[in-house]
Amino acid sequence: MRHLSSAVVGVMLVACGGAAMHGNAGGSGSGDPANAGGAGGGASGHAGGSAGSGFGGGAHGDAYPRCDVADDCPNWFCNCKVGPPVNTRHCTNHVCEDAAQACPASCAAFSTCWLGTAGGGFTQGSNAGPSTCASGTGGGSGSSCTQNDLGEACKTNSECQSGLCFGASPSFMCTKGCTQANDCPYNWKCVPTSAGGSVCMSGVSGSATASTSHTCSVASYPDVGAPCTSSCASGFCTGNACTRRCDVSSDCPAPWRCIEGTSFKFCAP
Numbered sequence: 730m731r732h733l734s735s736a737v738v739g740v741m742l743v744a745c746g747g748a749a750m751h752g753n754a755g756g757s758g759s760g761d762p763a764n765a766g767g768a769g770g771g772a773s774g775h776a777g778g779s780a781g782s783g784f785g786g787g788a789h790g791d792a793y794p795r796c797d798v799a800d801d802c803p804n805w806f807c808n809c810k811v812g813p814p815v816n817t818r819h820c821t822n823h824v825c826e827d828a829a830q831a832c833p834a835s836c837a838a839f840s841t842c843w844l845g846t847a848g849g850g851f852t853q854g855s856n857a858g859p860s861t862c863a864s865g866t867g868g869g870s871g872s873s874c875t876q877n878d879l880g881e882a883c884k885t886n887s888e889c890q891s892g893l894c895f896g897a898s899p900s901f902m903c904t905k906g907c908t909q910a911n912d913c914p915y916n917w918k919c920v921p922t923s924a925g926g927s928v929c930m931s932g933v934s935g936s937a938t939a940s941t942s943h944t945c946s947v948a949s950y951p952d953v954g955a956p957c958t959s960s961c962a963s964g965f966c967t968g969n970a971c972t973r974r975c976d977v978s979s980d981c982p983a984p985w986r987c988i989e990g991t992s993f994k995f996c997a998p
Contacts, residue, residue, distance in 0.1 A: 807832035829858025857926030882964025932974030932993035
């Protein structure tokens with residue numbers, strides 16, 4: 730593992746480290762950021778993978794872990810555009826820095842940009858922030874779309890390769906960070922969150938641009954329409970039958986069709 734020292738100035742956002750916490754992204758995914766500023770030193774290096782994380786709320790100041798040196802702070806696993814996640818932690822004015830403050834410079838130290846999401850960290854806020862990757866470069870093609878669990882049902886962030894389990898009850902799925910629609914699977918949309926980052930999501934209503942990219946693969950749901958006698962592949966049962974989120978009616982088995990629900994679109998008879 731490589732380490733470096735750096736000074737970082739930025740906005741404070743904090744994350745939960747693998748807790749059973751979901752972000753919300755049905756029509757408008759959301760989480761509440763906490764904001765604070767400052768500069769400080771820390772250490773970062775490439776980690777082998779990302780830890781579970783969620784988009785959640787928090788407050789700055791005494792709500793965040795106190796520190797004297799960077800080693801007093803929990804690690805963030807910053808999702809950079811190129812290479813494995815960067816393992817980083819920083820201490821600013823005796824307060825541990827959040828992902829949005831620490832990750833941009835930490836990814837830049839390895840000549841890449843931050844995709845706007847991170848794992849690990851601490852529990853009082855959100856792991857998201859504005860991506861430092863230029864529009865059109867983040868998350869959806871080539872090596873940055875290698876997840877094979879997109880769309881799989883999840884209950885906790887740690888179940889997902891990206892550390893991002895998003896949705897709205899009763900349908901939560903593994904997703905990924907994005908900066909534009911084509912970073913996402915075909916027909917999915919890139920949904921902004923109040924935390925400043927965005928995630929890919931299926932079943933989103935409204936006029937947001939849908940992805941036209943076929944680069945990202947998604948989970949299959951072979952049991953749509955079958956009785957809910959056991960767990961459904963999508964984790965979503967309605968009217969005693971397994972169903973799934975959908976974007977168009979062709980996502981559903983005939984004669985089922987894609988209809989508007991309260992929070993998202995889903996297949997129904």
